[in-house]
Amino acid sequence: MPTSSQPSRPSELSEPAQSFQQSVIDEFRANGGKVGGPFEGEDLLLLTTTGARSGAARTTPLGYVRHGDSLLVVGSNLGGPRHPGWYHNLLARPLVEVEIGARAFQALAVPAEGARREELFAHVVRAAPGYGEYQAGTDRLLPVVVLERAEPDDWEGPGEVRTLADKVMEVHTWLRGQLRQVRAETDAHFAARAAHRGAGEAPVPGLGLQIRQRCLAFCQALEFHHVSEDGHLFPGIARHHPGLADVFDRLAREHRTIARIQGELAELLAGVHIADPQRFRTELAAMSAELNAHLDHEEEALIPLLADVPWPPAGPPAAP
Known part of the structure; x- marks a missing residue:
């Protein structure tokens, strides 16, 4: 199941949801990016954004799809009417940290627009059809965000x-x-x-x-x-x-x-x-x-x- 539905601001999550999300983060970091339960075998990364208002670091587990040298994440929010908090954060501060497997790196987060967004979303849906179901369930255009490595190295x-x-x-x-x-x-x-x-x-x-x-x-x-x-x-x-x-x-x-x-x-x-x-x-x-x-x-x-x-x-x- 796609995991990009998780909002990044604790205020948007119930206490049980916060606890569950933190358990996924802890398991991910303890096992080199591998987690069990409902996400076992899924392509999962951790995205750390900086709060648009708070300035605090916010880490969110997200499903991803590869596209060339870039990674794609989708602001699905379970097909809900609003964009997830992490999306608003990266619009304010586009430099983010990505953890994938046992590696961490800085990335530039760029939402795709127009025809490129349509092309990339089609690519995502071919790899993870659940995102198509989320899009069908809302009038909101689900953001497709391209994560490009952005470190000086x-x-x-x-x-x-x-x-x-x-x-x-x-x-x-x-x-x-x-x-x-x-x-x-x-x-x-x-x-x-x-x-x-x-x-x-x-x-x-x-x-x-x-x-x-x-x-x-x-x-x-x-x-x-x-x-x-x-x-x-x-x-x-x-x-x-x-x-x-x-x-x-x-x-x-x-x-x-x-x-x-x-x-x-x-x-x-x-x-x-x-x-x-x-x-x-x-x-x-x-x-x-x-x-x-x-x-x-x-x-x-x-x-x-x-x-x-x-x-x-x-x-x-x-x-x-």
């Missing part, structure tokens, strides 16, 4: 990561790659609109959920990166290099400027559809200019200082 980076300098460069490469991809998709939209001739709307790539989710994921990762730098990396380096005070003051100012642009982008992405596409494009260009200049300066000033710091950091010594 999956992007072309500096090669093997052995030092903190390598790790910082890996993250910078991933951030630059995400931003380039969003800009390329946005530019394709406007180029197709400009080239359109004749009556009617231009048949152009939409500024839809693919761009929205990727841009939100980029903003989510960028915020985490800068908070980590301000809270840990920069103070640690500053203690050993007091002569770099002016550098850190400049980097802090740049973080504030980038955070302001990031907030303006987030405001435009608050709805399911991007508000004011032209302004979105302008803010995206401003983010690209500011961020790339900031990363260039940070790399020039700090990367040489991190080249001899091993990564990952050594753990505490073993107890005698």
